[in-house]
Amino acid sequence: MELRQLEYFQMVAKTNNITRAAEQLHVSQSTVTLAIQKLEDELGILLFDRSQKQLSLTAEGRVFVQKVSDALNLLQDGVAEINSYLQLKKGTLKVGVPPMIGSYLFPEILASFNKLYPALQLSTVEESSFDIRQLLERGELDLGIVNLYQPSPLLETLVISKEEIVACLPLSHSFANYPAISLMDIKDEPFILFKEGAYNRRIILDECKKHGFEPNILVASDQIETMKGLVEKGVGVCFLIAAIANKGINYVSIPLADPLYLDFGLAWKKDKYLSRAAQAFINFITELKLSTPKEK
Structure with a gap:
Protein backbone atom coordinates (compact mmCIF):
# COMPACT_ATOMS: atom_id res chain seq x y z
CA MET A 1 0.00 0.00 0.00
CA GLU A 2 1.44 3.33 -1.08
CA LEU A 3 0.72 6.81 0.19
CA ARG A 4 -0.13 7.92 -3.34
CA GLN A 5 -2.86 5.25 -3.55
CA LEU A 6 -4.45 6.58 -0.37
CA GLU A 7 -4.34 10.15 -1.67
CA TYR A 8 -5.98 9.08 -4.95
CA PHE A 9 -8.63 7.10 -3.08
CA GLN A 10 -9.43 10.07 -0.84
CA MET A 11 -9.85 12.40 -3.84
CA VAL A 12 -12.13 9.95 -5.70
CA ALA A 13 -14.20 9.60 -2.52
CA LYS A 14 -14.55 13.40 -2.37
CA THR A 15 -15.51 13.87 -6.04
CA ASN A 16 -17.32 10.58 -6.66
CA ASN A 17 -15.74 10.68 -10.08
CA ILE A 18 -12.42 9.36 -11.36
CA THR A 19 -12.15 11.93 -14.15
CA ARG A 20 -12.62 14.89 -11.79
CA ALA A 21 -10.27 13.31 -9.25
CA ALA A 22 -7.59 12.93 -11.92
CA GLU A 23 -7.98 16.58 -12.88
CA GLN A 24 -7.62 17.67 -9.24
CA LEU A 25 -4.56 15.46 -8.82
CA HIS A 26 -3.02 16.49 -12.17
CA VAL A 27 -2.55 12.89 -13.29
CA SER A 28 -4.16 10.75 -15.95
CA GLN A 29 -7.49 9.02 -15.41
CA SER A 30 -5.88 5.62 -16.00
CA THR A 31 -3.33 6.30 -13.24
CA VAL A 32 -6.11 6.91 -10.71
CA THR A 33 -8.11 3.91 -11.90
CA LEU A 34 -5.10 1.60 -11.60
CA ALA A 35 -4.23 2.93 -8.14
CA ILE A 36 -7.77 2.30 -6.86
CA GLN A 37 -7.82 -1.21 -8.34
CA LYS A 38 -4.49 -2.10 -6.71
CA LEU A 39 -5.71 -0.73 -3.38
CA GLU A 40 -8.89 -2.80 -3.56
CA ASP A 41 -6.90 -5.90 -4.52
CA GLU A 42 -4.59 -5.45 -1.57
CA LEU A 43 -7.47 -4.91 0.87
CA GLY A 44 -9.55 -7.69 -0.67
CA ILE A 45 -12.73 -5.54 -0.77
CA LEU A 46 -14.51 -3.14 -3.08
CA LEU A 47 -14.21 0.46 -1.95
CA PHE A 48 -16.61 1.88 -4.57
CA ASP A 49 -19.96 0.81 -5.88
CA ARG A 50 -19.65 1.01 -9.67
CA SER A 51 -23.20 -0.15 -10.50
CA GLN A 52 -24.48 3.38 -10.96
CA LYS A 53 -23.38 6.16 -13.31
CA GLN A 54 -21.76 8.03 -10.40
CA LEU A 55 -19.32 6.26 -8.13
CA SER A 56 -20.29 5.89 -4.48
CA LEU A 57 -18.46 4.44 -1.50
CA THR A 58 -19.38 1.00 -0.27
CA ALA A 59 -20.00 0.48 3.46
CA GLU A 60 -16.39 -0.69 3.80
CA GLY A 61 -15.26 2.26 1.70
CA ARG A 62 -16.98 4.73 4.05
CA VAL A 63 -15.18 3.24 7.05
CA PHE A 64 -11.84 3.18 5.24
CA VAL A 65 -12.04 6.73 3.88
CA GLN A 66 -12.46 8.10 7.40
CA LYS A 67 -9.36 6.23 8.60
CA VAL A 68 -7.42 7.35 5.53
CA SER A 69 -8.46 10.97 6.09
CA ASP A 70 -7.36 10.79 9.71
CA ALA A 71 -4.02 9.27 8.71
CA LEU A 72 -3.36 11.82 5.97
CA ASN A 73 -4.29 14.69 8.29
CA LEU A 74 -1.84 13.39 10.89
CA LEU A 75 0.81 13.11 8.21
CA GLN A 76 0.17 16.68 7.03
CA ASP A 77 0.39 17.89 10.64
CA GLY A 78 3.68 16.04 10.99
CA VAL A 79 5.09 17.59 7.84
CA ALA A 80 3.95 21.05 8.98
CA GLU A 81 5.62 20.53 12.38
CA ILE A 82 8.86 19.37 10.79
CA ASN A 83 8.79 22.46 8.59
CA SER A 84 8.42 24.55 11.75
CA TYR A 85 11.61 22.94 13.07
CA LEU A 86 13.38 23.48 9.76
CA GLN A 87 12.35 27.13 9.72
CA LEU A 88 13.39 27.48 13.40
CA LYS A 89 9.84 28.34 14.44
CA LYS A 90 9.97 25.53 16.97
CA GLY A 91 12.67 23.59 18.79
CA THR A 92 14.37 22.88 22.11
CA LEU A 93 18.06 22.84 22.95
CA LYS A 94 19.52 21.17 26.02
CA VAL A 95 22.69 23.07 26.88
CA GLY A 96 25.17 22.37 29.68
CA VAL A 97 26.67 25.38 31.45
CA PRO A 98 29.31 25.38 34.23
CA PRO A 99 28.56 27.64 37.24
CA MET A 100 31.46 30.04 36.73
CA ILE A 101 30.73 30.72 33.06
CA GLY A 102 26.98 30.54 33.56
CA SER A 103 26.95 33.41 36.00
CA TYR A 104 28.29 36.06 33.62
CA LEU A 105 28.82 34.89 30.04
CA PHE A 106 25.85 32.66 29.27
CA PRO A 107 23.04 35.12 30.20
CA GLU A 108 24.35 37.59 27.61
CA ILE A 109 24.65 34.86 24.97
CA LEU A 110 21.17 33.55 25.77
CA ALA A 111 19.58 37.00 25.59
CA SER A 112 21.16 37.74 22.19
CA PHE A 113 20.23 34.32 20.79
CA ASN A 114 16.66 34.66 22.05
CA LYS A 115 16.25 37.94 20.16
CA LEU A 116 17.16 36.17 16.92
CA TYR A 117 15.18 32.97 17.57
CA PRO A 118 12.39 33.73 20.06
CA ALA A 119 10.55 30.48 19.25
CA LEU A 120 13.47 28.25 20.29
CA GLN A 121 13.64 27.12 23.90
CA LEU A 122 16.95 26.59 25.70
CA SER A 123 16.91 24.16 28.59
CA THR A 124 20.07 24.64 30.69
CA VAL A 125 21.83 22.05 32.83
CA GLU A 126 24.28 23.54 35.36
CA GLU A 127 27.14 21.15 36.08
CA SER A 128 30.91 21.31 36.28
CA SER A 129 32.77 21.50 32.98
CA PHE A 130 34.03 17.95 33.54
CA ASP A 131 30.49 16.60 34.07
CA ILE A 132 29.19 18.50 31.04
CA ARG A 133 31.85 16.83 28.89
CA GLN A 134 30.70 13.41 30.09
CA LEU A 135 27.05 14.25 29.41
CA LEU A 136 27.97 15.41 25.90
CA GLU A 137 30.01 12.26 25.25
CA ARG A 138 27.02 10.12 26.31
CA GLY A 139 24.73 12.11 24.02
CA GLU A 140 22.62 13.45 26.90
CA LEU A 141 23.12 17.09 25.93
CA ASP A 142 22.83 18.84 22.57
CA LEU A 143 25.54 21.41 23.32
CA GLY A 144 27.68 22.48 26.24
CA ILE A 145 29.89 25.40 27.23
CA VAL A 146 33.04 23.82 28.62
CA ASN A 147 36.56 24.55 29.69
CA LEU A 148 38.85 23.53 26.82
CA TYR A 149 41.64 22.41 29.15
CA GLN A 150 42.64 18.90 28.00
CA PRO A 151 40.25 18.61 24.99
CA SER A 152 38.17 15.47 24.54
CA PRO A 153 38.72 13.50 21.29
CA LEU A 154 34.98 12.74 21.20
CA LEU A 155 33.91 16.37 21.01
CA GLU A 156 33.95 19.14 18.44
CA THR A 157 34.70 22.52 19.99
CA LEU A 158 34.48 26.19 19.12
CA VAL A 159 36.43 28.66 21.26
CA ILE A 160 34.25 31.41 22.78
CA SER A 161 36.54 33.29 25.14
CA PHE A 264 35.93 28.39 27.27
CA GLY A 265 34.18 27.04 24.22
CA LEU A 266 31.05 25.51 22.80
CA ALA A 267 31.21 21.72 22.47
CA TRP A 268 29.11 18.97 20.91
CA LYS A 269 29.54 15.26 20.25
CA LYS A 270 31.26 14.54 16.94
CA ASP A 271 28.96 11.77 15.73
CA LYS A 272 25.70 13.10 17.19
CA TYR A 273 22.98 14.35 14.85
CA LEU A 274 22.67 18.12 15.10
CA SER A 275 19.18 19.56 14.89
CA ARG A 276 18.55 22.78 12.99
CA ALA A 277 18.26 24.53 16.36
CA ALA A 278 21.69 23.24 17.44
CA GLN A 279 23.21 24.27 14.10
CA ALA A 280 21.65 27.72 14.49
CA PHE A 281 23.24 28.11 17.94
CA ILE A 282 26.66 27.04 16.63
CA ASN A 283 26.36 29.50 13.74
CA PHE A 284 25.30 32.21 16.17
CA ILE A 285 28.39 31.65 18.35
CA THR A 286 30.58 31.65 15.23
CA GLU A 287 29.12 34.97 14.08
CA LEU A 288 29.43 36.36 17.60
CA LYS A 289 33.14 35.54 17.61
CA LEU A 290 33.66 37.12 14.20
CA SER A 291 31.91 40.31 15.27
CA THR A 292 33.78 40.58 18.59
CA PRO A 293 36.85 42.85 18.46
CA LYS A 294 40.11 40.91 18.83
CA GLU A 295 42.16 41.42 21.97
CA LYS A 296 45.28 43.48 21.44
Whole structure:
Protein backbone atom coordinates (compact mmCIF):
# COMPACT_ATOMS: atom_id res chain seq x y z
CA MET A 1 0.00 0.00 0.00
CA GLU A 2 1.44 3.33 -1.08
CA LEU A 3 0.72 6.81 0.19
CA ARG A 4 -0.13 7.92 -3.34
CA GLN A 5 -2.86 5.25 -3.55
CA LEU A 6 -4.45 6.58 -0.37
CA GLU A 7 -4.34 10.15 -1.67
CA TYR A 8 -5.98 9.08 -4.95
CA PHE A 9 -8.63 7.10 -3.08
CA GLN A 10 -9.43 10.07 -0.84
CA MET A 11 -9.85 12.40 -3.84
CA VAL A 12 -12.13 9.95 -5.70
CA ALA A 13 -14.20 9.60 -2.52
CA LYS A 14 -14.55 13.40 -2.37
CA THR A 15 -15.51 13.87 -6.04
CA ASN A 16 -17.32 10.58 -6.66
CA ASN A 17 -15.74 10.68 -10.08
CA ILE A 18 -12.42 9.36 -11.36
CA THR A 19 -12.15 11.93 -14.15
CA ARG A 20 -12.62 14.89 -11.79
CA ALA A 21 -10.27 13.31 -9.25
CA ALA A 22 -7.59 12.93 -11.92
CA GLU A 23 -7.98 16.58 -12.88
CA GLN A 24 -7.62 17.67 -9.24
CA LEU A 25 -4.56 15.46 -8.82
CA HIS A 26 -3.02 16.49 -12.17
CA VAL A 27 -2.55 12.89 -13.29
CA SER A 28 -4.16 10.75 -15.95
CA GLN A 29 -7.49 9.02 -15.41
CA SER A 30 -5.88 5.62 -16.00
CA THR A 31 -3.33 6.30 -13.24
CA VAL A 32 -6.11 6.91 -10.71
CA THR A 33 -8.11 3.91 -11.90
CA LEU A 34 -5.10 1.60 -11.60
CA ALA A 35 -4.23 2.93 -8.14
CA ILE A 36 -7.77 2.30 -6.86
CA GLN A 37 -7.82 -1.21 -8.34
CA LYS A 38 -4.49 -2.10 -6.71
CA LEU A 39 -5.71 -0.73 -3.38
CA GLU A 40 -8.89 -2.80 -3.56
CA ASP A 41 -6.90 -5.90 -4.52
CA GLU A 42 -4.59 -5.45 -1.57
CA LEU A 43 -7.47 -4.91 0.87
CA GLY A 44 -9.55 -7.69 -0.67
CA ILE A 45 -12.73 -5.54 -0.77
CA LEU A 46 -14.51 -3.14 -3.08
CA LEU A 47 -14.21 0.46 -1.95
CA PHE A 48 -16.61 1.88 -4.57
CA ASP A 49 -19.96 0.81 -5.88
CA ARG A 50 -19.65 1.01 -9.67
CA SER A 51 -23.20 -0.15 -10.50
CA GLN A 52 -24.48 3.38 -10.96
CA LYS A 53 -23.38 6.16 -13.31
CA GLN A 54 -21.76 8.03 -10.40
CA LEU A 55 -19.32 6.26 -8.13
CA SER A 56 -20.29 5.89 -4.48
CA LEU A 57 -18.46 4.44 -1.50
CA THR A 58 -19.38 1.00 -0.27
CA ALA A 59 -20.00 0.48 3.46
CA GLU A 60 -16.39 -0.69 3.80
CA GLY A 61 -15.26 2.26 1.70
CA ARG A 62 -16.98 4.73 4.05
CA VAL A 63 -15.18 3.24 7.05
CA PHE A 64 -11.84 3.18 5.24
CA VAL A 65 -12.04 6.73 3.88
CA GLN A 66 -12.46 8.10 7.40
CA LYS A 67 -9.36 6.23 8.60
CA VAL A 68 -7.42 7.35 5.53
CA SER A 69 -8.46 10.97 6.09
CA ASP A 70 -7.36 10.79 9.71
CA ALA A 71 -4.02 9.27 8.71
CA LEU A 72 -3.36 11.82 5.97
CA ASN A 73 -4.29 14.69 8.29
CA LEU A 74 -1.84 13.39 10.89
CA LEU A 75 0.81 13.11 8.21
CA GLN A 76 0.17 16.68 7.03
CA ASP A 77 0.39 17.89 10.64
CA GLY A 78 3.68 16.04 10.99
CA VAL A 79 5.09 17.59 7.84
CA ALA A 80 3.95 21.05 8.98
CA GLU A 81 5.62 20.53 12.38
CA ILE A 82 8.86 19.37 10.79
CA ASN A 83 8.79 22.46 8.59
CA SER A 84 8.42 24.55 11.75
CA TYR A 85 11.61 22.94 13.07
CA LEU A 86 13.38 23.48 9.76
CA GLN A 87 12.35 27.13 9.72
CA LEU A 88 13.39 27.48 13.40
CA LYS A 89 9.84 28.34 14.44
CA LYS A 90 9.97 25.53 16.97
CA GLY A 91 12.67 23.59 18.79
CA THR A 92 14.37 22.88 22.11
CA LEU A 93 18.06 22.84 22.95
CA LYS A 94 19.52 21.17 26.02
CA VAL A 95 22.69 23.07 26.88
CA GLY A 96 25.17 22.37 29.68
CA VAL A 97 26.67 25.38 31.45
CA PRO A 98 29.31 25.38 34.23
CA PRO A 99 28.56 27.64 37.24
CA MET A 100 31.46 30.04 36.73
CA ILE A 101 30.73 30.72 33.06
CA GLY A 102 26.98 30.54 33.56
CA SER A 103 26.95 33.41 36.00
CA TYR A 104 28.29 36.06 33.62
CA LEU A 105 28.82 34.89 30.04
CA PHE A 106 25.85 32.66 29.27
CA PRO A 107 23.04 35.12 30.20
CA GLU A 108 24.35 37.59 27.61
CA ILE A 109 24.65 34.86 24.97
CA LEU A 110 21.17 33.55 25.77
CA ALA A 111 19.58 37.00 25.59
CA SER A 112 21.16 37.74 22.19
CA PHE A 113 20.23 34.32 20.79
CA ASN A 114 16.66 34.66 22.05
CA LYS A 115 16.25 37.94 20.16
CA LEU A 116 17.16 36.17 16.92
CA TYR A 117 15.18 32.97 17.57
CA PRO A 118 12.39 33.73 20.06
CA ALA A 119 10.55 30.48 19.25
CA LEU A 120 13.47 28.25 20.29
CA GLN A 121 13.64 27.12 23.90
CA LEU A 122 16.95 26.59 25.70
CA SER A 123 16.91 24.16 28.59
CA THR A 124 20.07 24.64 30.69
CA VAL A 125 21.83 22.05 32.83
CA GLU A 126 24.28 23.54 35.36
CA GLU A 127 27.14 21.15 36.08
CA SER A 128 30.91 21.31 36.28
CA SER A 129 32.77 21.50 32.98
CA PHE A 130 34.03 17.95 33.54
CA ASP A 131 30.49 16.60 34.07
CA ILE A 132 29.19 18.50 31.04
CA ARG A 133 31.85 16.83 28.89
CA GLN A 134 30.70 13.41 30.09
CA LEU A 135 27.05 14.25 29.41
CA LEU A 136 27.97 15.41 25.90
CA GLU A 137 30.01 12.26 25.25
CA ARG A 138 27.02 10.12 26.31
CA GLY A 139 24.73 12.11 24.02
CA GLU A 140 22.62 13.45 26.90
CA LEU A 141 23.12 17.09 25.93
CA ASP A 142 22.83 18.84 22.57
CA LEU A 143 25.54 21.41 23.32
CA GLY A 144 27.68 22.48 26.24
CA ILE A 145 29.89 25.40 27.23
CA VAL A 146 33.04 23.82 28.62
CA ASN A 147 36.56 24.55 29.69
CA LEU A 148 38.85 23.53 26.82
CA TYR A 149 41.64 22.41 29.15
CA GLN A 150 42.64 18.90 28.00
CA PRO A 151 40.25 18.61 24.99
CA SER A 152 38.17 15.47 24.54
CA PRO A 153 38.72 13.50 21.29
CA LEU A 154 34.98 12.74 21.20
CA LEU A 155 33.91 16.37 21.01
CA GLU A 156 33.95 19.14 18.44
CA THR A 157 34.70 22.52 19.99
CA LEU A 158 34.48 26.19 19.12
CA VAL A 159 36.43 28.66 21.26
CA ILE A 160 34.25 31.41 22.78
CA SER A 161 36.54 33.29 25.14
CA LYS A 162 39.90 33.27 26.93
CA GLU A 163 39.65 34.24 30.60
CA GLU A 164 42.44 35.05 33.05
CA ILE A 165 42.43 33.45 36.49
CA VAL A 166 43.09 35.82 39.39
CA ALA A 167 43.59 35.33 43.12
CA CYS A 168 40.92 36.69 45.47
CA LEU A 169 42.23 37.86 48.86
CA PRO A 170 40.66 39.55 51.91
CA LEU A 171 40.95 43.34 52.02
CA SER A 172 43.11 43.02 55.14
CA HIS A 173 45.61 40.66 53.53
CA SER A 174 49.25 41.78 53.52
CA PHE A 175 49.38 41.33 49.74
CA ALA A 176 46.12 43.21 49.10
CA ASN A 177 47.89 46.17 47.47
CA TYR A 178 50.30 44.16 45.33
CA PRO A 179 49.92 44.57 41.55
CA ALA A 180 50.56 40.82 41.11
CA ILE A 181 51.41 37.82 43.26
CA SER A 182 52.80 34.33 42.72
CA LEU A 183 51.35 31.13 44.11
CA MET A 184 54.48 30.83 46.22
CA ASP A 185 53.52 34.10 47.95
CA ILE A 186 50.30 32.52 49.25
CA LYS A 187 51.32 28.86 49.50
CA ASP A 188 50.73 28.83 53.26
CA GLU A 189 47.23 30.31 52.97
CA PRO A 190 44.11 28.10 53.22
CA PHE A 191 42.81 27.57 49.67
CA ILE A 192 39.13 27.72 48.74
CA LEU A 193 38.80 25.76 45.50
CA PHE A 194 36.08 24.36 43.31
CA LYS A 195 35.06 20.76 43.90
CA GLU A 196 36.75 17.72 42.34
CA GLY A 197 36.28 17.62 38.57
CA ALA A 198 36.38 21.37 38.02
CA TYR A 199 39.13 22.34 35.59
CA ASN A 200 39.76 25.58 37.46
CA ARG A 201 40.76 23.41 40.44
CA ARG A 202 42.97 21.15 38.29
CA ILE A 203 44.84 24.11 36.81
CA ILE A 204 45.54 25.60 40.24
CA LEU A 205 46.68 22.25 41.68
CA ASP A 206 48.89 21.56 38.64
CA GLU A 207 50.50 24.98 39.02
CA CYS A 208 51.07 24.40 42.75
CA LYS A 209 52.73 21.08 41.91
CA LYS A 210 55.05 22.87 39.48
CA HIS A 211 56.09 25.16 42.32
CA GLY A 212 56.76 22.15 44.56
CA PHE A 213 54.00 22.42 47.14
CA GLU A 214 50.59 20.97 47.92
CA PRO A 215 48.09 23.56 49.15
CA ASN A 216 45.94 23.30 52.22
CA ILE A 217 42.44 23.03 50.71
CA LEU A 218 40.18 24.22 53.48
CA VAL A 219 36.91 24.37 51.52
CA ALA A 220 35.71 22.89 48.21
CA SER A 221 32.57 24.43 46.73
CA ASP A 222 30.80 24.98 43.42
CA GLN A 223 28.99 28.05 44.74
CA ILE A 224 30.83 31.18 43.62
CA GLU A 225 29.05 33.47 46.08
CA THR A 226 29.96 31.11 48.92
CA MET A 227 33.61 31.20 47.88
CA LYS A 228 33.58 35.01 47.70
CA GLY A 229 31.90 35.23 51.10
CA LEU A 230 34.55 33.04 52.70
CA VAL A 231 37.31 35.22 51.23
CA GLU A 232 35.59 38.37 52.51
CA LYS A 233 35.57 36.90 56.02
CA GLY A 234 39.26 36.12 55.85
CA VAL A 235 38.85 32.34 55.80
CA GLY A 236 41.21 31.83 52.87
CA VAL A 237 41.98 32.69 49.24
CA CYS A 238 40.20 31.52 46.10
CA PHE A 239 40.80 31.67 42.36
CA LEU A 240 38.20 32.92 39.90
CA ILE A 241 38.23 34.23 36.37
CA ALA A 242 38.75 38.00 36.29
CA ALA A 243 35.36 38.80 34.77
CA ILE A 244 33.66 37.37 37.87
CA ALA A 245 36.26 38.23 40.50
CA ASN A 246 36.36 41.91 39.53
CA LYS A 247 32.70 42.33 40.45
CA GLY A 248 33.45 41.94 44.15
CA ILE A 249 33.93 44.97 46.41
CA ASN A 250 34.67 43.39 49.81
CA TYR A 251 37.83 41.59 48.71
CA VAL A 252 40.63 42.23 46.23
CA SER A 253 41.38 40.35 43.03
CA ILE A 254 45.02 40.27 42.01
CA PRO A 255 46.59 38.90 38.81
CA LEU A 256 49.07 36.07 39.13
CA ALA A 257 52.69 36.85 38.29
CA ASP A 258 52.71 33.79 36.03
CA PRO A 259 49.31 34.26 34.36
CA LEU A 260 46.92 31.32 34.14
CA TYR A 261 44.07 31.22 31.66
CA LEU A 262 40.91 29.25 31.00
CA ASP A 263 39.68 28.83 27.44
CA PHE A 264 35.93 28.39 27.27
CA GLY A 265 34.18 27.04 24.22
CA LEU A 266 31.05 25.51 22.80
CA ALA A 267 31.21 21.72 22.47
CA TRP A 268 29.11 18.97 20.91
CA LYS A 269 29.54 15.26 20.25
CA LYS A 270 31.26 14.54 16.94
CA ASP A 271 28.96 11.77 15.73
CA LYS A 272 25.70 13.10 17.19
CA TYR A 273 22.98 14.35 14.85
CA LEU A 274 22.67 18.12 15.10
CA SER A 275 19.18 19.56 14.89
CA ARG A 276 18.55 22.78 12.99
CA ALA A 277 18.26 24.53 16.36
CA ALA A 278 21.69 23.24 17.44
CA GLN A 279 23.21 24.27 14.10
CA ALA A 280 21.65 27.72 14.49
CA PHE A 281 23.24 28.11 17.94
CA ILE A 282 26.66 27.04 16.63
CA ASN A 283 26.36 29.50 13.74
CA PHE A 284 25.30 32.21 16.17
CA ILE A 285 28.39 31.65 18.35
CA THR A 286 30.58 31.65 15.23
CA GLU A 287 29.12 34.97 14.08
CA LEU A 288 29.43 36.36 17.60
CA LYS A 289 33.14 35.54 17.61
CA LEU A 290 33.66 37.12 14.20
CA SER A 291 31.91 40.31 15.27
CA THR A 292 33.78 40.58 18.59
CA PRO A 293 36.85 42.85 18.46
CA LYS A 294 40.11 40.91 18.83
CA GLU A 295 42.16 41.42 21.97
CA LYS A 296 45.28 43.48 21.44
